[in-house]
Amino acid sequence: MTTGSSRTSRPAADRISTFKGQERALRADRLGTGGLLLSVLAATAPLMVVAGVMPTTFAVMGIVGQPLLFVLLGVVLILFSVGYAEMSRHVHNAGAFYAYISRGLGGTAGAGAALVALVAYNALQAGIYGIFGFEVSGLLATYAEVEVAWWIPALAAVAAVGLLGWLKIDVNARVLGVLLVVEVLLVVVFDIAAVTDPGKEGLSLHAFDPGTLTGAGVGTALCFCIAAFLGFEQAPVYAEETSRPHVLVPRVMFLAVGGVAVFFALSSWALTVATGPSEIVGTARRQSAGLLFFLTGSRLGGTFTDVLHVLFVTGMFAALLSFHNVVARYAFAMGREGLLPAAFGRTSGTSGAPGTGSLLQTAVAAVVVTAFAVTDDKPAGDPTAPVLHLFTWLGNVGALGVIVLMAAASLSVVVFFVRRGAAGTQAVRLATSALAGLALLVIAGYTVRDFDVLVGAGPGSALSWVLPGVIGLALAAGLVQGLVLRSRKPEVHARIGLGNEAFQLEKAAGRTP
Secondary structure (H helix, E strand, O other), X not given: OOOHHHHHHOOHHHOOOOHHHHHOXXXXXXXXXXXXXXXXXXXXXXXXXXXXXXXXXXXXXXXXXXXXXXXXXXXXXXXXXXXXXXXXXXXXXXXHHHHHHHHHHOHHHHHHHHHHHHXXXXXXXXXXXXXXXXXXXXXXXXXXXXXXOOHHHHHHHHHHHHHHHHOOHHHHHHHHHHHHHHHHHHHHXXXXXXXXXXXXXXXXXXXXXXXXXXXXXXXXXXXXXXXHHOOHHHHHHHHHHEOOHHHHHHHHHHHHHHHHHHHHHHHHHHHHHHHOOOOHHHHHHHHHHHHHHHHHHHHHHHHHHHHHHHHHHHHHHHHHHHHHHHHHHHHHHHHHOOOOOHHHHOOOOOOOOOHHHHHHHHHHHHHHHHHHHHOOOOOOOOOOOHHHHHHHHXXXXXXXXXXXXXHHHHHHHHHHHHHOOOOOOOHHHHHHHHHHHHHHHHHHHHHHHOHHHHOOOOOOOOHHHHHHHHHHHHHHHHXXXXXXXXHHOHHHHHXXXXXXXXXXXXXXXXXXX
C-alpha cells in the first residue's frame, strides 16, 4: 500500500498532484519483486507449454534435443535481457517495447512498434481463448457428462478476465500467483516421478547432445520453443506500478528468463526420460497433446492426472489474465501519448487500473471469439475446426510480432547508448544486444519461412503469407501514423515513448497536458 512517506520519497517527475495527472499515471508501489515476477511468469503458462508445446515440437518437428533448444534460447534471451534491462533503468513506461524503440530509433519507429505490440499481444491473448474453451468443454463432457460448445466457456472467460482486469493490479497478482505456484508444483512432481521411474533407457542425457539438433525441423522447433518464453519481456510494462523500477524490473527479467529456461529444459528432458529418447518422438505422435497426461497416469495415478487436467485450464486462465493486463497497459500508454484516442490514456478512479484499455481488450477478445464461433460448423476434434485455428493462427501471429519487437528493441538499445556517448562504458551490453538481435532476426526469418508448418497449412497455402502479413500490415500502419504525426502534430510525435515524463515537463513549463 502506498504510504505518505513513499509518496514523498519518489522523484518529483513521478509524483502527480492533479486529478487529471492521476488519470494519466498508473498507481505506483502496487507491485514488489514477488508480485511482478508472478505477473510476468503467468504469461508463460508452464503447464500449457509442457502439455501442449513440448509434445507438438517432439511430434511435428521430430527433434529429440528440445531440452538443449531451451538452454540455447535461454542464453539468447539472457543476452537480450542484458541491454533490455539496462534500458529499463532509463525508461519507465507502460509502453515498454515501443517506448524503448522510440528512445533509440525515433518516434516514427516507436509508433510502428506500438501498433505491432498491440496487435501481437491481442492475438496471443485471443488465441488462448480457443484452446481454453476447447479444454473446458472437454472436461465438462468427461467429468460432468455435459455437452457445451467451446465458445460458451471461452466467452465466460472473456467476461471474468475483463472483470479482473478492471481491478487493482495487486489483486491480479495474487490470483496469478496462486494459479502459477500450484501449476509449477504439479509439473515438478511429474519431473521427479519421471526421473525416479525412467523408461527402459534410464536417466539418459542424450536429449542434450548437440547431434540431436539436426534436420529441417530445427528452425521451426526454435519458433515453437521461443514462444514458450513469451512473458518475461513484459516486466517493463509494469515499471510505473513498482516503487523501484530501476531495481525490480531488471531483477525480475533475469529471474524470469533463467527460471523459465531451467524449468522448461528439465521438464522437456523429463519427458524424454519417461519414454526413452529413442521413443519420445513416436510416443508424442501417438499421444499428441495427451502425452503428459498419458505419462502421469501410469506413474502418479488417475487422481493426480485429473487434477493436472484442471490445472491445465487454470494455467491458461492465468495466461489470459496476464496478457490482458499487458494489452490494457499498452493501450493506456498509447492513449496517453496520442497514438490512440485520449480516452485510453485514463485510469479508473477506484482501482488506478487502465480501465478503458481493459475494456478495449475485452471487446476485441469477445469479437474474435464470436467470429470464430459463428464460422464453427465442425466437431471440435476435427483438425480443421475454427476453435483449433483460433489458437494456432493467432498464437503464431502474436509470437512473430513479439520476436520482431525484441529484435528491434535490441537494435534500439545499441543506438540509444551510442547516441548518449556511452558506447565505451556500455560496450558489453551493446555487444550482447547486437548478438541477441541477430539471433532473433534469424528466428524471425525461420518463423516466416515455416509459417505454413506452424499453423498446419499445406505447402503453398495463402495462410503462409496472409497471417505473417498481419504483423507487416500493423507495422506499416503504425509507421504511416508516425509520419503523419511528425508532419501534422510534431508536439505529439515528440512525446512518443516519453510516457508520463512528457506531461511532467509540460506542466513544469506551465502548459496543461
